Amino acid sequence: MPTIELNTRINASKSIVFHLSRSIDLHMHSMAHTAERAIAGRTAGLVEEGETVTWQARHLGITQRLTSHITDVTPESYFADQMLSGVFKRFKHEHHFISVEKDVTLMTDVFDYDSPLGILGKLADYIFLKKYMTRLLEHRNQILKTTAENGSWKNFEGMVEAVSIVDKTL
Numbered sequence: 001m002p003t004i005e006l007n008t009r010i011n012a013s014k015s016i017v018f019h020l021s022r023s024i025d026l027h028m029h030s031m032a033h034t035a036e037r038a039i040a041g042r043t044a045g046l047v048e049e050g051e052t053v054t055w056q057a058r059h060l061g062i063t064q065r066l067t068s069h070i071t072d073v074t075p076e077s078y079f080a081d082q083m084l085s086g087v088f089k090r091f092k093h094e095h096h097f098i099s100v101e102k103d104v105t106l107m108t109d110v111f112d113y114d115s116p117l118g119i120l121g122k123l124a125d126y127i128f129l130k131k132y133m134t135r136l137l138e139h140r141n142q143i144l145k146t147t148a149e150n151g152s153w154k155n156f157e158g159m160v161e162a163v164s165i166v167d168k169t170l
Helices: 014-021 024-030 118-150 159-166
Strands: 003-010 037-041 052-059 062-074 078-085 090-101 104-114
Touching (some): 014 118
Antiparallel strands (some): 052 062
């Protein structure tokens, strides 16, 4: 039962980071190297509690599908998604957001999963899977950080409207 925890300090408001983290479009942009795309459920814009997203991507040379359910949303502070179907035995991905200074946000990802195939899955975790998943999340977080900090977040569907509700200065 591996758990990956990543902390990413982002020079942007908690509102921008929270909403950008829920962006299907940003996710696809950050995972372009895996050809990841949303193919069912919510396929664009910002995910909301209760919604599902089915992703298709190429990982480790194999095209895979994974359906995730958004289980919890606490605006500006937290959201979580869980796998409904896919290659893992199970996973839960928590996203936490804390303002550490004015316009500086600490984003914490907690990715908790079980690999399939019993002992073979545990061996895969040890040999390569946990490292692969960590690098994938770090890459996504770096793209999110860059997008939040350079202002290009405004180009993603639903972002300006979502942030404007909180930040009336936009």
